[in-house]
Amino acid sequence: MANYVSNKIICTKEILDNYFTDYYPFSPEEKLDKPYITFNKLFGVKSLNEYSEKYGTYIYYGWGFSYKPLNNGLYEIMFATRGYYPICAIIKAIELFKENIEWYAVEENMTYVSRFRYINDKVCEEILSLETKEFEDFDEKYHESRMHENSNLDYGETCAWEYIKRGNMEWKLAQKDDLKEKYFEKYLEKY
Numbered sequence: 001m002a003n004y005v006s007n008k009i010i011c012t013k014e015i016l017d018n019y020f021t022d023y024y025p026f027s028p029e030e031k032l033d034k035p036y037i038t039f040n041k042l043f044g045v046k047s048l049n050e051y052s053e054k055y056g057t058y059i060y061y062g063w064g065f066s067y068k069p070l071n072n073g074l075y076e077i078m079f080a081t082r083g084y085y086p087i088c089a090i091i092k093a094i095e096l097f098k099e100n101i102e103w104y105a106v107e108e109n110m111t112y113v114s115r116f117r118y119i120n121d122k123v124c125e126e127i128l129s130l131e132t133k134e135f136e137d138f139d140e141k142y143h144e145s146r147m148h149e150n151s152n153l154d155y156g157e158t159c160a161w162e163y164i165k166r167g168n169m170e171w172k173l174a175q176k177d178d179l180k181e182k183y184f185e186k187y188l189e190k191y
Helices: 013-020 048-055 087-100 133-149 158-165 179-190
Strands: 004-011 059-069 075-082 101-107 112-119 122-129
Touching (some): 004 013, 004 158, 013 059, 013 075, 013 087, 087 112, 087 122, 122 179, 133 158
Antiparallel strands (some): 004 075, 004 101, 101 112
16 A cells, blocks of 8 residues: 555546536535546545445545646546555446546556556556666656756656656556455455
8 A cells, every 4th residue: 555646547528527527526515616526426426425435545635636638639637546546436437438548547656557448348457667777767867857847846656657658668467357356355454
């Protein structure tokens, strides 16, 4: 378990609008001026508390969240979760939207990035190791360039996201087929 897990979703605007933006994250009676990103609509629950009780970790809002259009017409959603992968939301979203969504997650220790996709009629996790000389060199250069841009900039896991944009990475299919057993069952022991 990490302290935080950074998450990045690539999806269509329709998926973003209909399943992730939420003007009522706390209750159906309490509308916000600006929407939160939640998993509530994915599961048809009425609040963050209800989601947490039934499905585990939800978005940690202390660091905020963001979403923006990409050049290819898709959208990028970014947020952190506290301690755990939001595996129930990952599985549900990938099952619903299949090839129209990819979900990435990286723990703050940055040893690997997980990519969740729909492959061969099921939700699969692919792993990209960050414990390589190539990433170490990239990390050093990236950190130096960001420090020169603005010394107050939060470095965080942004480096991992920039690294995977380069493409031609060696993603390895995770050996564990049951992602709920791998992640969620383990989390329940900690609650």
